[in-house]
Structure formats: structure tokens, C-alpha cells
Amino acid sequence: MRGGLFMNKNEQVAFQILEDFRAGTKTRKQAALLLGITERAVTRRTRKLRLCGLSGIKHGNYKRSPSNKLSEDIRTKALDLIKGSYFDFNVRHAHELLLEQHGFTMSYITLLGWCKSAGIGNKKKRRPSKARIYRERMANEGILLQMDGSHHKWNGKDTWCLISVIDDATSNIPVGQFYDGETSWNCMHLLRLLFETRGIPQFLYTDQAGWAGGSTSKRHNFSQVVRACEELGIKIIRANSPQAKGRIERSYKTLQDRLIPEMRLKNITTMKDANRYLQQVYWPDWNRRFSVEPNDQISRYTPLKEG
Numbered sequence: 167m168r169g170g171l172f173m174n175k176n177e178q179v180a181f182q183i184l185e186d187f188r189a190g191t192k193t194r195k196q197a198a199l200l201l202g203i204t205e206r207a208v209t210r211r212t213r214k215l216r217l218c219g220l221s222g223i224k225h226g227n228y229k230r231s232p233s234n235k236l237s238e239d240i241r242t243k244a245l246d247l248i249k250g251s252y253f254d255f256n257v258r259h260a261h262e263l264l265l266e267q268h269g270f271t272m273s274y275i276t277l278l279g280w281c282k283s284a285g286i287g288n289k290k291k292r293r294p295s296k297a298r299i300y301r302e303r304m305a306n307e308g309i310l311l312q313m314d315g316s317h318h319k320w321n322g323k324d325t326w327c328l329i330s331v332i333d334d335a336t337s338n339i340p341v342g343q344f345y346d347g348e349t350s351w352n353c354m355h356l357l358r359l360l361f362e363t364r365g366i367p368q369f370l371y372t373d374q375a376g377w378a379g380g381s382t383s384k385r386h387n388f389s390q391v392v393r394a395c396e397e398l399g400i401k402i403i404r405a406n407s408p409q410a411k412g413r414i415e416r417s418y419k420t421l422q423d424r425l426i427p428e429m430r431l432k433n434i435t436t437m438k439d440a441n442r443y444l445q446q447v448y449w450p451d452w453n454r455r456f457s458v459e460p461n462d463q464i465s466r467y468t469p470l471k472e473g
Contacts, residue, residue: 171220181223184212236272244270244277245284254427257287300412303335307460308364308467310334310403312371312414313356315348318422321435328421329356332414334371335460338453339417340364342444344437350377350391357391361398365467370395371403371411378402399468420456 186192214222330342345352372378379389
């Protein structure tokens with residue numbers, strides 16, 4: 167049967183209560199209490215039922231399109247771009263690019279709803295998060311930097327190692343590059359870039375890797391990286407678990423989610439081009455999006471002495 171007026175359960179209950187009030191079997195105060203509204207609202211709704219009939223139980227905006235509703239054409243164009251160019255991007259990342267590069271104006275929640283209705287996006291259920299007590303950030307930049315390497319198929323086929331450092335106070339990533347491995351030479355090269363661009367930090371937080379002289383490595387107590395850092399006045403702290411250096415571990419999770427599809431989109435396949443993209447585009451964008459202000463604006467980096 168087509169046509170007619172359809173009411174949900176709440177509307178049916180409200181209609182019955184208002185009809186009882188009109189019939190005199192319930193007082194205005196009782197009706198207001200049952201509906202969770204004021205007595206004046208009971209009067210208004212009863213008047214509307216008397217003037218409009220059964221349809222008076224519906225909200226005034228029933229069957230009206232919202233004034234800010236986006237057109238179907240905009241929805242189709244956005245979903246076509248996601249299915250075509252941004253098929254391996256998460257919805258949040260795709261939303262940022264649609265706004266910045268394609269001039270769309272929809273909210274993230276709107277785009278997320280479109281993607282869900284179209285069956286696009288990650289359908290994995292997230293595990294319930296565990297209650298954790300997060301360590302308070304350092305107050306100043308340059309006090310503590312976390313350093314680690316992540317081996318992954320960053321270009322989709324070749325396994326590279328991304329070595330980077332992240333400032334504990336701000337989540338700023340001053341340097342990070344792709345290498346063929348997490349070796350002492352490559353780590354020293356990255357640290358040299360850090361010293362030249364930002365200065366010398368006070369502490370370096372690492373894992374038990376061999377280049378850092380970890381207790382489980384054969385280079386324990388005679389790592390060349392540790393020796394060089396000690397000569398510069400940098401104290402190395404070694405974490406006993408990945409969770410202890412969670413800031414850089416979480417950064418690699420985000421990087422694998424966002425950087426890989428970006429390089430695929432820009433057809434970056436060589437390590438040289440990837441490192442150029444990191445320095446010129448990706449790290450400035452990361453630091454703009456994800457960095458926070460330090461509690462104290464005084465930097466603790468020690469500038470390199472000239473000569």
C-alpha cells in the first residue's frame with residue numbers, strides 16, 4: 167500500500183498521550199511529565215493536532231530537505247575521486263585532499279557517511295582501547311628526541327628503512343630519510359642532518375638496536391654512534407620495549423597509512439625521489455598538521471659551532 171502517514175514508535179506513543187489529554191483522561195501536567203516537555207508545549211502540540219489532524223504529530227521539517235544539504239552531483243564527484251585516485255587513502259586523509267586540492271567544502275562526517283553508504287573505507291572493527299597513562303611531554307624542544315627505523319615496502323615493492331627522529335615536546339619531525347638499512351653509518355648520517363638543520367639535542371631515546379649499543383647486541387659498550395654522541399654531550403637512553411617510545415612508534419603507524427598512498431599517487435618509486443619528497447613536501451606538511459606548541463618556547467638545541 168502506497169501513501170499514508172507513517173509514524174515511528176515514539177510518535178505513536180506521543181499521539182496516544184496527547185489524544186488522552188484531549189479526551190480528558192490525562193491532565194496537562196501528566197501529559198507533560200510523560201512526554202518530557204513543558205505544559206505549554208503540550209498545549210501547542212494539542213492545537214497542532216486539532217488543526218492538522220494526524221500529520222500534526224510530525225515535526226515541522228518532516229519531508230523537507232535541509233537548507234545546507236549538498237547536491238547529489240557533489241556526492242558523486244567526491245566518491246568518484248575516492249574510488250579512482252584515493253582508493254588506498256583513509257577517509258580522513260582523503261577528506262583533507264578533497265578540501266585542499268579539489269575545492270570541496272563538505273565536512274568529514276558528511277564524507278564518512280557517504281563512504282559508508284557506498285561501501286568504501288576500512289571495515290575492520292577497532293579493538294577497544296586500553297586504559298594507559300601517557301608520559302607527560304618534555305617542556306622544551308631539543309631536550310629529548312626519539313629515534314628509530316622502520317623497515318617497510320614504502321614504494322609498494324622494495325623494502326626500505328625510514329630512519330627518523332621526533333621531538334618529544336612537539337611531535338615535530340625535523341629530519342627523516344629512507345636508507346637501505348638501519349646501520350651505524352646511516353644513523354650517523356641522519357644525526358648529522360639533524361645537527362646541521364636544528365642543532366644538538368640533550369638526550370636521544372632509542373631502542374636496543376646494535377647501532378645504539380643495546381645490551382642484547384654484540385656492539386654493546388663500543389658503538390661508534392654512542393661514542394660520537396658522547397663527544398657531543400648527547401646522552402642516549404635505551405628503551406626496553408616499543409611501548410616506552412610510543413611517540414615515534416605511533417608516528418610510523420601514521421606514516422605507513424598516509425605516506426605510502428601519497429607516494430603511489432605521485433608515482434614516486436625511487437629512494438632518491440622519495441627522500442626529495444620527504445624533505446620538500448612531506449615533513450613540512452607533517453609538522454604543520456601534527457606538531458603542537460611546547461610548554462616552554464625556549465629551545466634546548468645547542469647550535470653547531472662554525473668551522
